[in-house]
Amino acid sequence: MRKKYSVMGLFSDFEEVFCALEDIKKNKVPGVTVDDVRLMSPIEHPEIDEVLGERPSHVRRVTLCGSLFGIIGGFYFLVTSQSDFLVQPQGGKPVVPIPSNIVLTYEMFILFSVIATVLGFLVLSGLLFGKREKLYSEKVGVDQIAIVLDLNEETYEPIKALFRQHKVLEIREEVSK
């Protein structure tokens, strides 16, 4: 059975990481593309999208769902509860007063938008129910940047050589069958 490798190269700065990624982009290791790369870093580099290419984030779609639920559900809740409580003294005002309901609907719109955004973030980032990276270094939280790749026997050694060429500080690996 062919072995599979997870390899993590730790680098001291973004410059070397980006150079290594440029080489991967230039197909210096056939069979490995920049789409296979996962990056771990202590901060988000502002130009990371230029290096890795646009990768989608669907958090805002989840936010939109939360917003719509907050507006529609919030207003519906108010209207139904007010219509259900006709014995309440109305003081000459309508049973379903639009101005005060707008205030409360607004609050519920924001509340559910924020809750949906956070849930979306946790789920889409793989933090809740997600698969974690097997290889992790505490140094990523300090000052080092990691490139993580899943490789096969053909690409394993060339990638390690490429990492060394770009002054990798440490290489960690895990073998699976």
Add this chain to the structure above:
Amino acid sequence: MKHIDEKAIDEEIKWAKINEDVLRHMETPRKAYWIALATSFIMFLVGLTAEVYQYRYGLGVADLNRSHMWGLYIATFIFWVGASHAGTLLSAFLHIIHAEWRRTIYRFAEAMTSVALMTAAIFPMIHLGRVWNLYWVVPYVSDREIWSNFRSPLVWDAFAITTYLTCSLTFLYVGMIPDLAICRDNARGWRKKLYVVLSVGWQGTDRQWRNFRKTYMTMACFLLPLAISVHSVVSSDFAVSLMPGWHVTSFPPYFVAGALYSGCAGIMTLFIIMRYFFRLEDYMTVNIMEKLCKMTFAIAMVWTYLILAEFAAVWYGHNQADKEVLLAKFYGPFAPYFWAMMFLAVVLPFTLAFQRLRRNMAALMVLSILFNIGMWLERWMIVSPTLSHAYNPESWNMLWPSIVQWCIVFGSLGWFGMIFLVFCKIFPMVSMYEVKEMVFHQKKDLLGHKHGHSHAGSGHVVGKPSVEGA
């Protein structure tokens, strides 16, 4: 004139040192921290004793059985809601406009927001008297088909404050996740267990950062209007009534500006305290404080304009009842408190125009406390004069709050201090990853200037400045 380097922090600081400093100082604060915590606890006990006494003998001991049915409790409620304002609002606003100097101070400012809201939330409960009936404001399905009155601004309050507290806490938490992962990697014992749960497996992958960036910006965009709506809703408690002195159309912006002002003053006080307690002088620098002072000054001027506009509207509106309330403040029984408020909150902020003062921490500590006293008096001057001089002459009287009220207000300061200080001991009060980003950008800008070009939008992926952390 002496040249002042305007850098927010030293860009040569190593990334590893940022982690070390913040984590070490969480573990070993100065002795003053423990003294402050003990003092807060004693103050809290004083408030708790007064509260128990009030339950034992009824709300009469708080002198709330006359026309002053709101008194100090609601004035202090508004004060705490206001104090909660600046943290999240400024953090969100400064994040949206990419103000770099926000990065070292936003964490404790957001924590201040959440804790101040928790403090504010206890005042309506205390004021209710029968706290076990608090759930009446919560809209829930009952077998008698009774619902709360959604037309009441007090129910709006319950909605708005619950929303603001939930959103502020989540905003604080989400912004803290990368730092909680750093804490997880370095902690031992019960702290490790806590951080493992709270960091939800953060590893700093590009996917996590990408979603994090979008999430944080989206939340900031929602929090900005929310914070404004919350204090507008609080102002509606007054403005939608027909009471003289309260039925004013400028109340919502006036309340929002006042909240921002007292919140900024609160941030100034806590900035100095945190800086000293946790030895964070390298991160909470004088330059950042100076920027904070300038912002406070600007907000104080907006608030000053709005309070003067309110007086002018009442004066030229020539509604006799409204005018009577205003005159009671000018030279009636409330004059000493009113003019103290005017001096502390309107005149004193002009001292912030002087650079020498803006860079003097001791003077700023005193000033920020005085601003807050001024803003607390302002809240009291909104509530009490109207209640003591409303339309019914039979109810006219002057309130000097009872000792029970004072003790509970005093206790609320202890409650705030206690929770805030415990929070600071458990969670990093300076955002480590944001400070690293700040150092990174500052260094990049510096190199950009040296090489005679701007980094922004250069589009090159190689030749970037090293992060220099390793």
